Amino acid sequence: MNDQWTDRLSEYLDDELDQPQRAALEAHLAGCEVCTQTLAELRRVVGRAQGLDDRPPATDLWPGIATRIGVSTDDLARRRVRRISFTVPQLIAASIVLVAASAGVVWMLSRQEPVSAPVTSVPSSQARPVKWVARADSSGDHAVEELRLALQEGQRAGRLSPITVRKIEHSLAVIDSAIAEARRALEVDPNSDYLNSHLADTMRLKMQFLREANRIATAQT
Amino acid sequence: MDAEAADVALAQSGDGSAFERLYRTHVPRVHGLVRRMLDPGHADDITQDVFVRAWEKLHTFRGEAAFGTWLHRLAVNVILARRKTLGGERRRFHEDGEILESVSGRAAAPEHGVDFEAAINRLPDGARQVFLLHDVQGFRHEEIAQMLGIVPGTSKSQLHHARMALRKYLDR
Amino acid sequence: MLYFLVAVAALTQQDTDTSFAVRQGQRLEVNDFGGQVVIKAWRQNSIRIRASHGSRDYIRVSNVGSTISIGASSRHGPAMVDYELLVPAWLPLTVSGSPSAEVNIEGTDAEVSVETVEGSIRVVGGKGNVSLHTVEGSVELEGASGHIELNSVDGSIDVRDVSGEITAESVDGSITLLDIESADVDASSVDGSIEYDGTIKDGGRYRFQSHDGSVSVSVPERANVTVYVATFSGDFDSCFPVTLKDKTKHRFSFTLGTGTARLELESFDGSINLCRPGQIHQRED
Numbered sequence: 001m002n003d004q005w006t007d008r009l010s011e012y013l014d015d016e017l018d019q020p021q022r023a024a025l026e027a028h029l030a031g032c033e034v035c036t037q038t039l040a041e042l043r044r045v046v047g048r049a050q051g052l053d054d055r056p057p058a059t060d061l062w063p064g065i066a067t068r069i070g071v072s073t074d075d076l077a078r079r080r081v082r083r084i085s086f087t088v089p090q091l092i093a094a095s096i097v098l099v100a101a102s103a104g105v106v107w108m109l110s111r112q113e114p115v116s117a118p119v120t121s122v123p124s125s126q127a128r129p130v131k132w133v134a135r136a137d138s139s140g141d142h143a144v145e146e147l148r149l150a151l152q153e154g155q156r157a158g159r160l161s162p163i164t165v166r167k168i169e170h171s172l173a174v175i176d177s178a179i180a181e182a183r184r185a186l187e188v189d190p191n192s193d194y195l196n197s198h199l200a201d202t203m204r205l206k207m208q209f210l211r212e213a214n215r216i217a218t219a220q221t
Numbered sequence: 222m223d224a225e226a227a228d229v230a231l232a233q234s235g236d237g238s239a240f241e242r243l244y245r246t247h248v249p250r251v252h253g254l255v256r257r258m259l260d261p262g263h264a265d266d267i268t269q270d271v272f273v274r275a276w277e278k279l280h281t282f283r284g285e286a287a288f289g290t291w292l293h294r295l296a297v298n299v300i301l302a303r304r305k306t307l308g309g310e311r312r313r314f315h316e317d318g319e320i321l322e323s324v325s326g327r328a329a330a331p332e333h334g335v336d337f338e339a340a341i342n343r344l345p346d347g348a349r350q351v352f353l354l355h356d357v358q359g360f361r362h363e364e365i366a367q368m369l370g371i372v373p374g375t376s377k378s379q380l381h382h383a384r385m386a387l388r389k390y391l392d393r
Numbered sequence: 394m395l396y397f398l399v400a401v402a403a404l405t406q407q408d409t410d411t412s413f414a415v416r417q418g419q420r421l422e423v424n425d426f427g428g429q430v431v432i433k434a435w436r437q438n439s440i441r442i443r444a445s446h447g448s449r450d451y452i453r454v455s456n457v458g459s460t461i462s463i464g465a466s467s468r469h470g471p472a473m474v475d476y477e478l479l480v481p482a483w484l485p486l487t488v489s490g491s492p493s494a495e496v497n498i499e500g501t502d503a504e505v506s507v508e509t510v511e512g513s514i515r516v517v518g519g520k521g522n523v524s525l526h527t528v529e530g531s532v533e534l535e536g537a538s539g540h541i542e543l544n545s546v547d548g549s550i551d552v553r554d555v556s557g558e559i560t561a562e563s564v565d566g567s568i569t570l571l572d573i574e575s576a577d578v579d580a581s582s583v584d585g586s587i588e589y590d591g592t593i594k595d596g597g598r599y600r601f602q603s604h605d606g607s608v609s610v611s612v613p614e615r616a617n618v619t620v621y622v623a624t625f626s627g628d629f630d631s632c633f634p635v636t637l638k639d640k641t642k643h644r645f646s647f648t649l650g651t652g653t654a655r656l657e658l659e660s661f662d663g664s665i666n667l668c669r670p671g672q673i674h675q676r677e678d
Contacts, residue, residue, distance in 0.1 A: 041388040045356070045391065048387075049352065054252070056252060057252045057268060061248065065273060071237025171547055174565050174584045175564060175583055182661060189642070194644050198625070209564065367576075
């Protein structure tokens with residue numbers, strides 16, 4: 001039976017009716033066996049949906065995914081060096097764990113053994129948070145130098161105009177300036193949750209930017 | 222801090238092992254979503270696409286919602302994008318009782334042997350998508366409306382039609 | 394596979410004008426090496442290509458599976474072409490301009506993806522996944538709905554009358570989001586200002602972050618939102634009274650109404666301003 005009451009049963013089930021509508025429907029349900037039965041069936045449909053069996057794919061898809069995203073989990077210490085090395089994120093992964101909390105993002109030093117062999121030494125558990133920045137910088141400099149070479153090559157090969165190269169370099173300088181300001185602030189107040197998370201966000205932005213800039217610099221038309 | 226939050230953080234910093242652990246945890250549900258919203262033939266390829274895109278977009282995950290919620294939302298976007306390139310007829314959202322009658326009528330006799338999952342697959346596209354996103358994946362109507370380019374009212378009515386049509390397959 | 398060339402015989406600048414039918418389920422890809430790409434929607438189920446190019450350039454149109462690709466070649470490699478395309482509103486669009494292209498799309502009702510290195514992007518319309526990326530140039534989007542991703546390294550991002558999930562990022566450009574209907578907005582810039590005037594929906598999530606630029610956000614009167622503010626040396630200013638709580642050296646928060654939405658405002662060095670809808674510009678006058 002399709003009527004105004006039946007059509008509202010799903011909304012009732014999902015608690016989407018306002019109070020007057022809910023009261024009217026409940027009053028109707030008290031005297032309508034068909035609607036009550038239908039409601040029970042709808043409830044069971046939802047229950048069946050929520051209990052649908054999810055099984056992993058028959059074939060392990062991870063090897064294909066790992067190849068496409070450029071990671072090898074067999075031996076991260078022997079990871080191939082790509083055109084833009086991701087030594088900065090590896091370094092951060094070896095020394096910090098990012099904790100997402102409801103009030104914001106907090107950086108903490110990991111006290112566990114690193115999952116992968118880091119590019120440089122693992123900091124001691126007593127290391128102050130700002131030391132990870134210094135180590136990240138040294139690897140970041142290498143990545144930036146690789147980008148500069150890629151930009152030069154892109155310009156030489158005619159893929160990039162001098163204006164574009166200058167814009168990319170300028171944008172990198174803007175990001176580096178922001179990182180420098182955040183670092184100076186963090187050295188004065190190393191335990192500030194906000195400053196740690198802001199610096200981490202800005203460094204992550206730099207990694208994304210380097211990745212994207214390298215993709216542009218090496219793209220073939 | 223739970224183990225998954227730690228893995229997300231490590232993966233955001235480029236740790237492939239951490240991302241693999243996230244993959245192992247979430248692939249059953251993602252694969253199920255892909256399989257049901259599209260078809261089993263493309264499920265493996267598109268599930269791979271989902272996780273590759275998740276790796277590319279991991280930096281946008283801020284941690285306010287559960288990682289699984291974020292991942293499923295991303296999966297839906299990938300699925301909807303791939304639907305268009307896989308071709309097929311353009312289906313429209315029905316506003317009247319046509320859906321209910323078409324599915325219920327075909328499956329009236331129990332000897333047809335259509336089980337619950339098969340019945341979901343036989344729903345028209347619009348109703349199936351909304352049902353999967355709402356009742357299986359847990360998205361709200363406002364979210365579904367945004368993802369599918371419809372209004373929340375259409376999402377609610379499609380859901381109701383889907384549920385009404387599926388009542389007959391509860392015991393199979 | 395349908396593949397044809399539109400050969401040009403004249404020795405001077407040439408215009409090409411050709412049309413062909415398309416069917417539901419297909420999508421269009423346009424690659425340009427340095428010209429303009431103007432795409433307008435029309436009611437017909439066909440694509441019309443009008444192109445201005447050098448006399449020895451070829452317009453290539455290929456149809457592989459469900460993808461129609463339009464590009465151009467010359468004897469020496471890719472060719473620079475100015476395109477004006479008329480396409481069905483339902484046709485998903487992908488445009489790439491490397492190294493450059495000025496892209497202007499109007500009236501589409503489908504997914505849009507534009508990527509260029511040099512060149513501005515302007516889109517009116519768009520539904521579903523809308524992704525606009527440029528390195529050097531502005532991004533303008535109006536009248537779109539769905540899952541929106543906008544990125545300009547060195548240009549401004551201007552969004553008006555858009556609904557859906559929105560992510561906007563710029564390094565050195567401002568981000569302006571006006572008449573927005575959304576429960577999920579994330580905008581960040583390193584050196585540019587950010588301005589938002591739109592809905593703050595119950596349970597929604599909104600994040601606006603800049604390092605050096607100002608962050609100005611409007612909050613409707615009946616909004617139910619918890620606001621988290623973080624700054625190192627910037628100022629905070631509100632057009633309406635707020636009661637601060639959880640105050641630390643660089644952070645504080647306050648709640649309006651039931652506080653179900655989450656609004657994060659961060660600027661390391663710039664000012665953070667809150668006002669009612671329509672008041673943000675008044676303050677700047």
